[in-house]
Amino acid sequence: MKRRLSCPCGEFIVGEDEDDLVEKTQAHLAEKHPGHDYTRDQILFLAY
Template sequence: MKTRLNCPCGEYITGTDEDELVANAQAHLSAEHPGREYDRDAILFMAS
């Protein structure tokens, strides 16, 4: 299970499971990178 993601902007995003990680990553994108959207598969591909 993947629960960590390092955004290229330097933000370290985590979740207790993949669902939470995806939600947290999408929230980060909305807040910090408007116009950038990634689906679940893309986020999990970049995560570790």
């Protein structure tokens, strides 16, 4: 299960599970990188 993602902006995102990681990553993208929308599969591809 992937629960961590490192954004190129330097933000490190950790989720309790994959669903939480995707939710937190999408919230980060909406707040810090408007217009950069990623699907669940794309986020999990980048996660570890």
